[in-house]
Amino acid sequence: MGDTLEFNNIHTEVKGSWNDGRLRFSKQSLVYKSHKTGKVDSIPAPELSAAQWRRVCVGHGIKLATSTGHVYRYDGFRDTDFEKISAFFKANYKVELAEKDMCVKGWNWGTAKFTGSLLSFDVNDSPVFEIPLASVSQCATGKNEVTVEFHQNDDAEVSLMEVRFYVPPNTGDDGSDPVEAFAQNVLSKADVIQATGDAVCIFKELQCLTPRGRYDIRIYPTFLHLHGKTFDYKIPYTTVLRLFLLPHKDQRQMFFVISLDPPIKQGQTRYHFLILLFSKDEELSLALNMSEDEVEKRYEGKLSKNMSGSLYEIVSRVMKALVNRKITVPGNFQGHSGSQCITCAYKASSGLLYPLERGFIYVHKPPVHLRFEEISCVNFARGTTTTRSFDFEIETKQNNQYTFSNIEREEYGKLFDFVNAKKLNIKNRGIKEGMKGADGYSDSDEDQHDAYLERMKEEGKIREEGDGSDESEGDSDESFNPGEEDDDVPEEYDSNASVSDSEADDADSEDEGKKKKPEKKPKKVVKEKKERKPRKEVT
Numbered sequence: 001m002g003d004t005l006e007f008n009n010i011h012t013e014v015k016g017s018w019n020d021g022r023l024r025f026s027k028q029s030l031v032y033k034s035h036k037t038g039k040v041d042s043i044p045a046p047e048l049s050a051a052q053w054r055r056v057c058v059g060h061g062i063k064l065a066t067s068t069g070h071v072y073r074y075d076g077f078r079d080t081d082f083e084k085i086s087a088f089f090k091a092n093y094k095v096e097l098a099e100k101d102m103c104v105k106g107w108n109w110g111t112a113k114f115t116g117s118l119l120s121f122d123v124n125d126s127p128v129f130e131i132p133l134a135s136v137s138q139c140a141t142g143k144n145e146v147t148v149e150f151h152q153n154d155d156a157e158v159s160l161m162e163v164r165f166y167v168p169p170n171t172g173d174d175g176s177d178p179v180e181a182f183a184q185n186v187l188s189k190a191d192v193i194q195a196t197g198d199a200v201c202i203f204k205e206l207q208c209l210t211p212r213g214r215y216d217i218r219i220y221p222t223f224l225h226l227h228g229k230t231f232d233y234k235i236p237y238t239t240v241l242r243l244f245l246l247p248h249k250d251q252r253q254m255f256f257v258i259s260l261d262p263p264i265k266q267g268q269t270r271y272h273f274l275i276l277l278f279s280k281d282e283e284l285s286l287a288l289n290m291s292e293d294e295v296e297k298r299y300e301g302k303l304s305k306n307m308s309g310s311l312y313e314i315v316s317r318v319m320k321a322l323v324n325r326k327i328t329v330p331g332n333f334q335g336h337s338g339s340q341c342i343t344c345a346y347k348a349s350s351g352l353l354y355p356l357e358r359g360f361i362y363v364h365k366p367p368v369h370l371r372f373e374e375i376s377c378v379n380f381a382r383g384t385t386t387t388r389s390f391d392f393e394i395e396t397k398q399n400n401q402y403t404f405s406n407i408e409r410e411e412y413g414k415l416f417d418f419v420n421a422k423k424l425n426i427k428n429r430g431i432k433e434g435m436k437g438a439d440g441y442s443d444s445d446e447d448q449h450d451a452y453l454e455r456m457k458e459e460g461k462i463r464e465e466g467d468g469s470d471e472s473e474g475d476s477d478e479s480f481n482p483g484e485e486d487d488d489v490p491e492e493y494d495s496n497a498s499v500s501d502s503e504a505d506d507a508d509s510e511d512e513g514k515k516k517k518p519e520k521k522p523k524k525v526v527k528e529k530k531e532r533k534p535r536k537e538v539t
Contacts, residue, residue, distance in 0.1 A: 003027055005088050010076045015135050015262070016156035023074055025085070027092045030064070032074060037241060037261055038371055041072060048093050052100040053082055063100075069116035071132070103128045112165065112182065117189045131163070134238065136190035141183045144169060148186060153262060198289050199225070200322070203315060209255075209364050210275040211266055219318055226274075233264050235274070242369075243327045244361060245316050246354055249339045254278045254312040255363055258319070273367040278312035286314055331357040333418050336410040344392070344404040353392075353404050355418050360394070368402060370394055377425040380416065395427075 005025040011018045012032065021034040030043040043066060050065040060082070061075035077085075086097040103126035110123040119131040131148070138149040149162045170178045199218040208215050211231070218225040226233040235258075244257035258274040265271075285308040288295055292305045302321040307314055320327050330340035333355040341352040349365045359371040379393040381403075390412060391405045407415070419426060 005084065007077065007081070010074050012072075012074055013132075015151050015153035016159050017153045020076075025088055025092075032072070035374075038373070039241060039261075043070075043072065045093055048095055051089055051093075051095050051097045053086070053097050054100050054102060056102075062097075065116065071116050071118045073130075101126055114185045114189075119186065133186060133189035136186060139183050139186045139190060141179050144179060146179060146182050146186070151262070200290060201286055201288050201318060203284075203311075206315075207277045208275065209277050210273055210367060211264075211269075211271055217315075219322060221322070231266055235260065235264060237323045240323045240325060243316070243319060243323065243325055245312070245327050245329050246352075246361070246363065247330070247340060249337070249341055249343060249352060251339070252280055254280060256312060256316055256319075257361070257363065257367065259369060273369075275364050275367060276312075276315070278310075278315070280310060280312070282311040283309065284311045284314055328356060328358075330354050333414070335414055336408065342404075342407055342411050342415065345406045346402070346404050350406075353407075355415070362404065370396065370402065372422060372424065374398070375424060377427045378419055379427040380412070 003026060007023045009020055010023040010032070011020050012034070013019075019034045019036045021032055021036075023030070023032045027045065029045055030048065032041040033039070043064065047066040047068060048064060049067045052063040054061050054063060056075050059075060060077040060079060061073060062077065062085070064072045064074075066072075082097070082099075089095045089097045103123045105123060105128075107123050107128070110121050110128060113120045113122055117133050119133055121128045121130070135150050136148055137151045140147045140149070144167055146165045146167060147162055148165070150160055152159050152161075165182065167179045167182050170176060199220055201219045203217040203219075205214045206217055208226070208228075211233075213228050213230070215226040215228045218227065222237060224233075224235040224237070226235070239260050239262060240258055241261050242259040244255070244259070246255040246257065248254060254277075256276040256278065258276075260272055260274060263270040263272040264274070286306070288303065288305050288307075290298075290305065295303055295305050299321050303318065307317070316327055333340055335342050341354045344351065344353050344362075346353075346362055346368065347366070351362055351364055354361045354363070358373075359369060361370075362368040374396050376395045376397045376399075379395070381391040381393055388409055389406045390409055391403055392407055392415065394402045394404075396402075416426075
């Protein structure tokens, strides 16, 4: 048996929607990477405590439990995968892969069991269904009844809104309320945003580009609270995918970008990115609303009780510590002007495109983040408005196309070298080779690698051959009425007309045209034309 096992097209359920990805078992850990979001779930091998093999609606699935109380479920395995996965678990994890049957009786009376962050409804010790408590948004109680509401996912075709449980009254003498006990078990692990206690810190009047406005940001241990004049947003840290810190091209401002999944909503508008804009000159002194010992114990030296410095540095440092995600910054790319971004336009707005180490991000309206692994190919195209610019097109594996236009031609060499170094598939690589540097994208006729220029030359030649010069009237007639030169109508009163010099020239032109166009049928009937006077030459 090898050191690793890898499976593709493995699915995991996220708030009612199936996301596919790749699952890899190694001696050190179990790693699952989502193809849609790029999010990675990593389970260290020593933390794995239990594993179950189950028959699910499509194929087979694995349920994994850890010693920290987390539960992971992955579906999409085949029946033949059981033996090799079971042997691998025994040899490397010392964990038995137990087979567990699901109850298919359809009964609605059973036992609710809380195991870590999972609620399991069982009938005769066989699970009927399971609810990840992290998907619960609210839990309300009534007389002998508990209503569980769920977070909604925009990608789900069908959404489960709520489930109601009837809890029979307690017949014992301990005086406890079973309904409240059930609700507390749900709320203890549910993703319910409750502003209990004081905020860790508060940032006043921060400029926010998306959604637009100025917001007070209150940092809580489990969520982020944006308070504005019109709207309030509560963003759980579990919905934060990535953090970006991007320098503006003017070198005086900084963008701080928070990528969210699922997005925050404002009416029918959804914001997948939260973009803050800071001035580099703005300073701040901040004191966390915690004791020094508590700060040291909870954040392990990542934060201190009293901090001072640039505002964007403090905000990014606090967010990194609480969200527990790395901050992505631009890599080694440097444009023609010396900045780490490229000025361009996307759709109707102008913005900045940042080439990163593992993708591209465009800010700010609308923000776009594209990872290299989801890019199918890129294309360099001639600008449609002016020859001083070009377009950069990106096509994803989902057949979505993004066009960043009006890029200065001086940026071409830098961008081409960057894309080439990242080994991205360039659609017109054979044409673009050798076009590096500012002079390589010029409009001179010596530029033999310019696909757009070559195509324009060919179209010009075709137009010249079609239009022709005014050397003879016959050439002009043939070009203007193609295919009608064989259909001249004979005139009855002109049967013995002689052939003039101009008609002889016409005949020669027609003969040459026939040689150039062999697909036309030769004339079957020789027709005589009316004698015409030769044209007067204009001196």
